[in-house]
Amino acid sequence: MSRKPVVGVLALQGDVREHLATLPELGAEAVIVRRPEELAGVDALVVPGGESTTMAKLAARFGLLEPLRAAVADGLPVYGSCAGMIMLADRLLDAPPDQVTVGGLDVTVRRNAFGRQVDSFESQVEIEGVAGDPVHAVFIRAPWVEEAGEGVQVLGRVVGGPADGRIVAVRQGNLVATSFHPELTGDRRVHALFVDIVRRRLAERAGAVAGNEEDQ
Ligand code: GLN
DSSP, X not given: OOOOOEEEEEOSSSSHHHHHHHGGGGTOEEEEXXXXXXXXXXXXXXXXXXXXXXXXXHHHHTTOHHHHHHHHHTTOOEXXXXXXXXHXXXXXXXXXXXXXXXXXXXXXXXXXXXXXXXXXXXXXXXXTTOOSSOEEEEEESOOXXXXXXXXXXXXXXXXXXXXXXXXXXXXETTEEXXXXXXXXXXXXXXXXXXXXXXXXXXXXXXXXXXXXXXXX
């Protein structure tokens, strides 16, 4: 049997606790990541919702930006929710000119996209890879994906209302991002989708190591 995946939660700022509580319910070990050494010890990472401008500044200050970029380039599975989606985006709109991101997702993300007047908004969103009822999505000063590159799989869009058709869930390789906060609703299905990706990568790597050992 394969070992339990260790999933880090980037704990610089934001709704860290909710992710730490959700992940063990899916059979993953959840640990806090604040330092590069801690990042090096995880099989995957969740970047929570919060305030992306603050999170980005803290990531730079804690010396995490470059290690995070290197980990993403190396194929580390990362799930970003809300501010986490912003952190994973290659390009931002409505962001301060000096706001940096980890990047890796070939998307243009608009911050606070649902309108400054509407602080939060809820909707039912069908997510590809999530079976059963649509996900009850809670958006809090949320971004959306304004444009997605060719290699990006759109997992979900808003249906109806002024944001009709807007992209709010995407996947590219081992990176997953949602505009909304599944960790706040008790619905674990988006996290389950992510933990599946993490398990698959662990199994692949274990296979690769076993293969190398046989070669020797
Ligand atoms: N508006 C926030 C930002 O730009 C994101 C909000 C959230 O994560 N709930 O970082």
